[in-house]
Amino acid sequence: MKPEHLHGTEDCRAVSQILQRIGDKWSLLVVRRLGDGPMRFNELRRAIGGISQKMLTTTLRTLERDGFVTRTIFATVPPRVDYELTDLGRELEIPVKGLAEWAIVNSGRINEARRRFDGENAA
Amino acid sequence: MKPEHLHGTEDCRAVSQILQRIGDKWSLLVVRRLGDGPMRFNELRRAIGGISQKMLTTTLRTLERDGFVTRTIFATVPPRVDYELTDLGRELEIPVKGLAEWAIVNSGRINEARRRFDGENAA
């Protein structure tokens, strides 16, 4: 590995992978919610809103596989499953938060650029 | 603009939008390349590698629409088109770079988590 610069195409693709990974439709919303503490399946489902059962399951499985959340099963009746952020998941929130703040601050500029672009194109 | 805390679901969705926007297959690679300076279409195409003509066009158009890159046409023969990052595009690189460094540093932990998860599942 070259310590001099991390600007290689390889690194860039790795970053793109991660970004695609957490940039899907639901992952970030789930992670954000779990940032407030452990939650159960349907609790999470209601909190997010608009997510199907299947997608929540899929999203949680992938997050678990990547080591961002843990899944704890309580063998009770009715069954209960808690999801919680791992250390890795919590650390992820730091750079994501940076991007989040940027996005919120600059969303106006982006929307303005879009309006201008669409306006020129329509005319 | 809102000076309050940014923990609302609305904000979170906005962030998710942005992440999906730049988290697609090619946008980040294009932005990264343009970070080194203006480039022409095919120059960019060769530099990235593996991207089809259509996808590069689409990606560049979207980035232009969102105000991240500019498109400059030189009415010469043969035609020449330069793409260049805007200020907004360059500012975007800052938080993205934070995420990039995190991704590179922690990619090992993610891969390890995946191997462990897949191992348990296979066994």
Place this chain on the structure above:
DNA sequence: CTGAATCCCCCAAGATACTG
């Protein structure tokens, strides 16, 4: 309550061919 399994739709994305 917490999922797994199935069906289905739509669109991102690639391949190919053509144009200014």
Place this chain on the structure above:
DNA sequence: CAGTATCTTGGGGGATTCAG
């Protein structure tokens, strides 16, 4: 050189149903 137009496909994502 820098695109546009058209066709095709893989998979993301939703609705529904079944199971432990």
